[in-house]
Amino acid sequence: xxxxxxxxxxxxxxxxxxxxxGIGLGIFFGHYMDAAMRNPEAQNxxxxxxxxxxxxxxxxxxxxxxxxxxxxxxx
Amino acid sequence: MASENxxxxxxxxxxxxxxxxxxxxSFTNASLFMVIAxxxxxxxxxxxxxxxxxxxxxxxxxxxxxxxxxxxxLLENIGVEGRRYFPFVFSIFMFVFFCNILGLVPVGPAESxxxxxxxxxxxxxxxxxxxxxxxxxxxxxxxxxxLRMFVPxxxxxxxxxxxxxxxxxxxxxxxxxxxxxxxxxxVAGHVMLALFGGFVVGLSAFxxxxxVFPFAAIIAVLALELLIAALQAYVxxxxxxxxxxxxxxxxx
Numbered sequence: 001x002x003x004x005x006x007x008x009x010x011x012x013x014x015x016x017x018x019x020x021x022g023i024g025l026g027i028f029f030g031h032y033m034d035a036a037m038r039n040p041e042a043q044n045x046x047x048x049x050x051x052x053x054x055x056x057x058x059x060x061x062x063x064x065x066x067x068x069x070x071x072x073x074x075x
Numbered sequence: 076m077a078s079e080n081x082x083x084x085x086x087x088x089x090x091x092x093x094x095x096x097x098x099x100x101s102f103t104n105a106s107l108f109m110v111i112a113x114x115x116x117x118x119x120x121x122x123x124x125x126x127x128x129x130x131x132x133x134x135x136x137x138x139x140x141x142x143x144x145x146x147x148x149l150l151e152n153i154g155v156e157g158r159r160y161f162p163f164v165f166s167i168f169m170f171v172f173f174c175n176i177l178g179l180v181p182v183g184p185a186e187s188x189x190x191x192x193x194x195x196x197x198x199x200x201x202x203x204x205x206x207x208x209x210x211x212x213x214x215x216x217x218x219x220x221x222l223r224m225f226v227p228x229x230x231x232x233x234x235x236x237x238x239x240x241x242x243x244x245x246x247x248x249x250x251x252x253x254x255x256x257x258x259x260x261x262v263a264g265h266v267m268l269a270l271f272g273g274f275v276v277g278l279s280a281f282x283x284x285x286x287v288f289p290f291a292a293i294i295a296v297l298a299l300e301l302l303i304a305a306l307q308a309y310v311x312x313x314x315x316x317x318x319x320x321x322x323x324x325x326x327x
Contacts, residue, residue, distance in 0.1 A: 048309075055260075055303075055310040059252070062259035069082070069262070 011071035014064050021061020081269035108189045112173040152316035168312035175304035193261040202253035205315050213322030260307050264300040
């Protein structure tokens with residue numbers, strides 16, 4: 001298998017990281033919803049935490065996405 | 076055009092060719108947008124604070140909103156002595172925020188705004204700056220005791236040979252994750268926008284009416300990108316505050 005084909009296959013495998021980001025976001029927001037519905041008044045104290053967690057979890061998935069683009073571009 | 080290859084929008088074009096010594100210091104479109112961001116931040120803060128009213132009007136209130144936002148972040152994460160790092164964190168937050176937002180405006184010198192923070196070297200420069208500043212502050216405040224950060228307290232000594240290299244690696248990977256987080260978010264968002272734009276153009280060559288669907292997707296992705304632009308600037312600034320807290324108040 002020549003290098004160009006191998007790097008494209010690698011690019012496809014690297015994009016699987018986005019699925020991990022999706023699962024992580026689902027777990028986080030699921031737990032957040034559980035806790036928020038149990039105790040709605042506590043949401044005011046942690047107003048910014050869900051957004052921060054979203055950014056940090058999404059970042060790891062997007063790193064795999066960027067790796068995929070690097071592999072598509074390389075020969 | 077960006078419709079053939081969504082990655083073409085990130086090319087850095089030289090606007091003015093300059094060479095000093097052997098170095099290529101041309102003024103590129105990235106430089107232009109960094110200058111625009113810096114000028115906009117300065118104009119915004121200077122013009123908004125001109126009334127100097129105790130009870131702020133709307134424009135002054137907007138500038139005070141940014142100020143208090145970063146001030147509260149520093150107070151929460153570092154404490155009262157965090158105020159001395161305010162210019163550093165504020166500059167980084169405003170620069171990243173304005174550069175992210177400038178990439179989303181649909182008018183500009185080229186086809187659209189150029190996202191400065193979609194260049195890995197720009198985000199790496201910012202992240203390296205944060206890393207070096209935090210390390211220098213840590214050594215200045217704590218001396219060699221700063222190296223205690225890699226040895227957490229209350230750990231039984233047989234585990235230390237495994238734990239200390241892991242701690243060192245996770246400390247040195249901070250500039251990498253800081254830069255790649257911002258870079259990847261910006262690149263992913265703009266690639267999606269260019270891709271859907273290409274779909275609209277391609278579909279409308281056949282039938283115009285179905286081209287509404289990718290267009291609606293562009294609107295949704297643009298809203299998401301506005302959120303991500305603000306959020307990534309906030310996360311960058313907040314992680315800077317957290318690393319400063321680690322350096323200033325030795326947690327271990």
